Amino acid sequence: MSQTIAPDSAPSTTASADPKRDAYWMPFTANRQFKKSPRLLTSADGMYFTDDKGRQVLDGIAGLWCVNAGHNRPRIVEAIQKQAAELDFAPPFQMAHPKAFELAERLVELTPAGLNKAFFTNSGSESVETALKMALAYHRVRGEGSRTRLIGRERGYHGVNFGGISVGGMVANRKMFGTLLSGVDHLRHTHDPARNAYAMGQPLHGAELADDLERMVALHDASTIAAVIVEPIAGSTGVLIPPQGYLQRLREICDKHGILLIFDEVITGFGRTGQPFGAQTFGVTPDLMTVAKGLTNGAVPMGAVFAKQSIYDTFMQGPEHLIEFFHGYTYSAHPLACAAALGTLDTYAEEGLLTRAAEMQTYFAEALHSLKGAPHVIDIRNLGLVGGVELAPLPGEPAKRAFSIFLDCWEQGVLIRTTGDTIAFSPPLIIEKHHIDRLIDTVRGALQRAA
Template sequence: MLGQTPLTNFQTRDVESLLHPYTPIHKLKTIGAVVMERGEGIYVYDTQGRGYIEGMSGLWCAGLGFGDEEMIEAATAQMRALPFYHIFGAKSSEPAVELAEKLKEIAPVPISKVFFTSSGSEANDTQVKLAWYMNNALGRPNKKKIISRIKAYHGVTVMAASLTGLPGNHNGWDLPVDRVLHTDCPHYYRFGTEGESEADFVARTAKSLRDLIEREGPDTIAAMIAEPVMGAGGVIVPPKGYFEAIQAVLDEHDIILIADEVITGFGRTGNWWGSQTLNMKPKTISAAKQLTAAYAPLGAVMVPEDIYQSYVDHSATLGSFAHGFTYGGHPLSCALGVKAIEIYQKRDILGHVRTLMPLFEQRLKKLADHPLVGETRFCGLVGGAELVADKKTKRSFDPKQGVGPEASRLIEQNGAILRAIGDTIAICPPMIITEAELNELFDRFEKGLDQAEAWVSKEGLRTT
């Protein structure tokens, strides 16, 4: 069903030259590709001159929108001063040092050192290597398994994709690899049983985690990694008390909690970190995306002093800390990270997000009444609307019908770019969006959903 009407700005050159990620590439010559040419504020414009509200902040990342002059000036100044240098072999650059200090200042838990990567995937991949390195240093060579969750998303490198709990990231890729375990997804709407309260659901997921740990042996498990809000799994917000219950089980078995803040960091949930919003107490943290407001690639791993000291001890034994990326700590990216945090602070982006949150919640709750929508979910300025064939029974559409992707395409035709995650339509606008712009975004969202509902009814998709 996807892309029944080809896009009018079909770009043959683009189709022939690029291997597009997360795209049904077997259909690309039919559906075409939209080529973006410029951006301004919350809008992006394609090569045909059409404007769209970028309702996903690109890929959950362009928190300051497009064309911010302060960011452009910071990039230009850094390019003139030092366009590249590395941080291998005890070298460094002022932007890398300054950004590490800023991250320590705003971290939700005590942090001693920051390791820079080029992406969130590399950050989460590094988290696993560091957990292994730490346990080798501590004389625990068998404590190496990592727990993730069903529907989690942690990236696309071999290890990060293994941590990811989505079949599409495993099928055809020979994943997941060994040492990765998956526990329950904390989605009460989908996985709660009839008559079960949210509190009972939380207790059941905590017991399931405990059973997994005891079955595998706590002396074989190094860490659990979790997103405060599960993004690419469908914007899943855990029930109240979930992380407190999970944390108690992990602490009891000496298993560290890694917070994947790649999507939820830097104000997205109404606090600096999703960990603060969801009452997580992680030992280490992964960050990326809004770290630079997406103006350059950068990821980071943040670790406390006690864990860092285990690295020091093992480096003394082995002769070196042999891990790193050519562009980790790139001076351009770090300068933009410094400037982004400065802008978040001086423009009170957190306060702006909090001001918008009631309207965001109101408009999403209104969408829950739409005949296509089974549930809406939200936290701060990130949300999702799950489309269902039957609201009463929560019956999903057959994935082959492509209802979510078709709804996303129709929304795009109305001038708003959102993202279909299966049959959940995700929304994650730039944090600079105004109330009027946010209302316009939801108006376009609703128009697209109305058209999708008409299409579903015409095709008889609820009965097939």
């Protein structure tokens, strides 16, 4: 009699140098390559990680766009430790704890005027899902339930939940997962190297790309469109800086047609662009704004959505004992996350970190653009303390060249990030000039060795 082997009893085919590492399926990682040559971090402090061999590794990406204040900051550590001993969990449905309200008040003091309601989540992906649901529900509550269409942008990244990858526009994140949400369309991306290569700060050309939204209104009718979601700076796709006037034009079109504008500030929030939020740097206020990452300095998972008062007020109707918005998470406003966030805000305030990128951006930009002319470099983009260096791909092997630079830099004790064939930089906001010099010189050497 034939016997079928169940999937969970099939032998492992993973080529791993250490079977103790075989059980962990790593996210957004080349698992087979990693497990043959692991890169393990064991501690961190300030601008540096320490690996399992005792080497110090300069952090050129703030962990993963999130450790904006640097690692192992005393106020954050102490806040988490104290909170864990005092209140480990409080149910967020029909209950709360004081730090949730304290944190919300502290945050809306930093947001653009009008974004004065905070809804807490546990990640950037959850923040995006929450904002999309808020937008859809808002229109329905106000009697425009036909507004169900969501507009994203090509090359956009909005997390990895179904709503986020539906409005997102990075093909590798979408292609495996079926038809995704229906009723979604996408604006063109703003990457235009033919006109904007090597721009310092906002490129001059491309504001007219926002008029794609008018084309979609003509195609679908404004009465069917709920919201447009964009990143002020498209980070994960390779650091695409918005052209001058682009975000302003999007705001104007949304206002004209009654469409909500959502900014995904998971990467640009909390000082990355030289102001607390990208919305302030670019002078455009959205209707909803998503954050995470720098909210807690990466110490405890947490996200949030900021909403305008008018959106909140729209939901506040009907009998007072009934739930107004059927959405939330078990760990919304988790006590440890709130404590970490409050410690993070204290650290930002005491050290002026939410505006420090504005002070460092000229030195950072000049260092970054000194890579122009280095082997394989075809474009450089920057704003605040975020930068991208785009490389010519190896023929028929996309992303391989940049990944080889990543590995080379790791061997030299510097951590960078690559997305496709772009090297992305987003160092902690505490970075000093000598750190910038080492970061760029290490990349330069890796590029020369790859020539």
